[in-house]
Amino acid sequence: MIRQFLLAFCLLAAALTPSLAEERIERFVSDVTVEGNGDLLVTESIQVWAEGRQIRRGILRDFPTTYHRADGSRVEVGFDVQSVMRDDLYEQFTTERMTNGVRVRIGSAGVSLNTGSHTYVIKYRTTRQIGFFKSYDELYWNATGTGWTFPIDVAEARITLPEAVPIQQSAIYTGPQGAAGKDAIIVEQKPGLIVFRTTKRLPVANGLTVAAGWQKGVVAEPTTMQRIEAILHDEPALKFAAVGGGLVIGFYLIVWLLFGRxxxxxxxxxxxxxxxxxxxxxxxxxxxxxxxxxxxxxxxxxxxxxxxxxxxxxxxxxxxxxxxxxxxxxxxxxxxxxxxxxxxxxxxxxxxxxxxxxxxxxxxxxxxxxxxxxxxxxxTWAAVAGLAGSILVTVLIIAAYGESYPNDGAVIFGGVLIPLLPIMFGCSMIRSGRRLAGNRGLLQVVIGLLTLLAGVTVGIGIFGTNLGFGYAMAPAIVPYVLAAFGALGFGWLxxxxxxxxxxxxxxxxxxxxxxxxxxxxxxxxxxxxxxxxxxxxxxxxxxxxxxxxxxxxxxxxxxxxxxxxxxxxxxxxxxxxxTPDNVNSFADRVSDNLATTIAAAATPPGSSSSTGSFGGSSSSSDFGGGSSGGGDSGGGGGGGGGSGW
Incomplete structure (x- = not known):
């Protein structure tokens, strides 16, 4: 009787085990090859256990491509998927643009996965991930990401350098976003290679982030022109601001040279x-x-x-x-x-x-x-044409801002448009005040300057407190300058x-x-x-x-x-x-009353989390940074997460 009971219990347990099995990532390996030009060639090997709940047809891998520096400005890295395989066979995939990155949808809607273990291998190339410092260079890499909806049994990160040079310093962080856990170790280190591996299971929304630093000269730093191109790529509004603003100001200057001198x-x-x-x-x-x-x-x-x-x-x-x-x-x-x-x-x-x-x-x-x-x-034709050009440039800048910061529409409109009226009014006051004599003219100039400064301060304040005081703010300054040119242009032309x-x-x-x-x-x-x-x-x-x-x-x-x-x-x-002493006040009273009457009639990746990963000096790169001294899980480049579908 007891033997029959035990046999029935074992059979029941065996029947229930598959239905109670947990979908998870059994092993996650991020194999990063650093190339001499600074690009990363990454091979991710993700071994999952599928039970047909979340993982039915395949997996989703989300990779962030848009980051923000400490000053609020954007950094957009390159991301290009080269191949995807499942269980040693090429697998169908598509990419979808997300607010701050790319989603790789792996699998086919018409194919269901068998229950059990499946290994996905994703190869991709990414750019602008290296931090360049005064005395060293560094990769601060969020190997797994902290956005996975599955736990990860074992995570591993491998970093291979272009040359067999010593790894000068390294750092490890585990846990949820922002944590600084140390549940990982270095399992291999030699010139040109370092391998990290977790020592504990990573729960849902936990990840492994690593950093490795090496001597300068192994990876080519971006040139000045490359940095400028990168900044313009990060902030598309800068292109319209630089080109459009330059064209309008150039137009004003050419008109002045030809007709206004x-x-x-x-x-x-x-x-x-x-x-x-x-x-x-x-x-x-x-x-x-x-x-x-x-x-x-x-x-x-x-x-x-x-x-x-x-x-x-x-x-x-x-x-x-x-x-x-x-x-x-x-x-x-x-x-x-x-x-x-x-x-x-x-x-x-x-x-x-x-x-x-x-x-x-x-x-x-x-x-x-x-x-x-x-x-x-x-x-007047030139002043009106310049004003129309200024309006067009401002609209293009706002539109470009909207593409880059889709969740900050109110900030963009407020930061760009609100200051324009006081700036133009202030410049007009300054222009007219300079034509008046005595204290009245001086007072009008002072009021104009204060109004102008108030408008600029409000605009900078709106941007600075919401988008930071970095490159993100720069395009907004151009409409301010064009507004001033427009207000003054009716005089100096x-x-x-x-x-x-x-x-x-x-x-x-x-x-x-x-x-x-x-x-x-x-x-x-x-x-x-x-x-x-x-x-x-x-x-x-x-x-x-x-x-x-x-x-x-x-x-x-x-x-x-x-x-x-x-x-x-x-x-x-x-x-x-x-008396001679009140002649000036007499003229002012006439002018003031008339003025009143007439007016009535007109009735990033690698960004340093503190002072640099290893206590080094601040980054000299326009997009690189450090990690370990004040880094955390989820920091650096890479990252993201994923789920099943």
Whole structure:
């Protein structure tokens, strides 16, 4: 009876054993041959036990090809499968692109594996896996990967060098990703060869990582050109940034050389009057080669001096009133006067009359272009073309970023696009501030600089905290530079014609006279006598050329003796006393109110885990690194994992 019971028990156990057997990797051997050019020829021998659960038709081998350096930048290594065999026969396989690597699907959907042991041999070539250091070179190799869904009974890694040179240092790590277990030993070491083997079974998601270092010169380091090519390969956005950015900036420079360079200046001597027949607004328009708010301010003050209007500057606001009998200085002033008073004799300089002010500004601009537009060229077509090119390059950079960092779309859009507006605004503020006099111009330049720096800081911060401060950030800088070029291009692409240069020389000579502080320098030229009438006549031009303070300071004594208010009382009324000290604030108030009104109307592999594998100096390679001193399981090149299907 007992004998029959034992026999039945043994038969039952034998029947149950296959169904309870565990699918696993019985033996994993990574045989790495290091070639003289730095490539690795790898033969992986993976012996699995299949039970028809996960492993039904074959296995999946996942190999990472995209890594990230400590600074966040990408490294993309080469991976080329040369052959796959199962049980000494060539096996069908396909490769599938994954987010950060390649999946090798081994087997056929129409073929089921028998239960039992099967050995897969995968041969592949991979590149850019060697770390190049100051005093040694190294392979930091994740032999098995930590992504397997099966335990591994025994794992072995073999590293063969191109030459039979001594292995100077080595390291071993086992365990899950990031662990530093030591459940492996060196079973063989001789010049040009080192073999590692585990001493314990590796559970699911555990792996074997090894490192070996040798003397320099055995493996050829990449040349400078190869490193540049590798960087461009790692960061495709760099290609668009370098080529596209270079083309746009080159376009700007060529246009400037061909069309934007000013003719040579003539000899500038002080002149005691503006170019003949030119109003203060016209002088400003030609001097700046374009329209701005101070052109408008100079036009209004010019109309006042020419008895065409009276300006009221009171605590409750500013307004202008038409006067009869005045004589505008030129066609532009006449057009301004006509437009200002088209709907009434009194116009408050406030937002309530923004349509009138905007219309008057447009009329002045059109008339100035008709009168003086042939004296210079804005080359607006070039600025617009450069801006369009900048937009195209920015779109291509963002698209390339999206391919490289598919999970960081918000970071890419934010890091590239958010800073562009403050950068362009800041550059525009700097450009316009440089054309203003005194503290107001300085303040505008400072605000522009701060805005520009804020935009750049925000962009760098977004990228740095998410993608690191390495090569990944570099392409984003190019749209910043192009935005600055675009904002500034509308200014520095302007150029006077030959005739315009002559007029500018006259304006510069007149400006010298208006701004000179040492009057003794002018005496030998017989300047006109200083009188209140002379002060008043040229005040609009001083405002137009940003030298109103210098002009007023020269008349302090004359105006004090004659009564300063008498010089402007016919066209300027204020409840504040008008003195030479507040001429500048007077012009600023006119300009500021007009500006406000007009604005309203416009209503990697081998990467070092610490200081290098063996305590060596930092890597000199753009993609190599070290392992052992601070390395871990799952570090280095190779790696990945797999499962069955």
């Amino acid at each position: 000013d003719p040579r200046r003539g000899t500038i001597i002080p002149l005691f009057g503006p170019p003949e027949g030119m109003s203060a607004a016209g002088v400003r328009f030609v001097h700046e080669m374009g329209m701005d708010d101070r052109v408008f301010s100079a036009g209004i003050v010019g109309l006042g001096v020419n008895r065409c209007l009276k300006l009221f500057d009171r605590s409750n606001g500013q307004s202008i009133q038409r006067l009869d009998g005045g004589h505008p200085a030129d066609a532009a002033e006449k057009a301004l006067e006509k437009s200002l008073f088209a709907k009434g004799a009194t116009v408050p300089l406030s937002n309530s009359k923004h349509e009138v002010i905007s219309s008057a500004r447009s009329s002045l601009h059109r008339s100035l272009k008709d009168s003086y537009g042939d004296l210079f060229s804005n080359n 302007k150029a006077p014609s030959t005739e315009g240069r002559k007029i500018l020389d006259q304006i510069d000579g007149f400006r010298q006279y208006l701004s000179v502080a040492e009057e003794d320098r002018l005496e030998f030229l017989n300047p006109p006598k200083k009188t209140p009438e002379l002060f008043e006549r040229f005040l609009p031009y001083a405002i137009a050329l940003n030298v109103e303070n210098s002009w007023a300071n020269r008349f302090t004594g004359v105006l004090a003796a004659a009564g300063v208010g008498a010089a402007v009382s016919s066209w300027y009324v204020s409840n504040q006393s008008f």
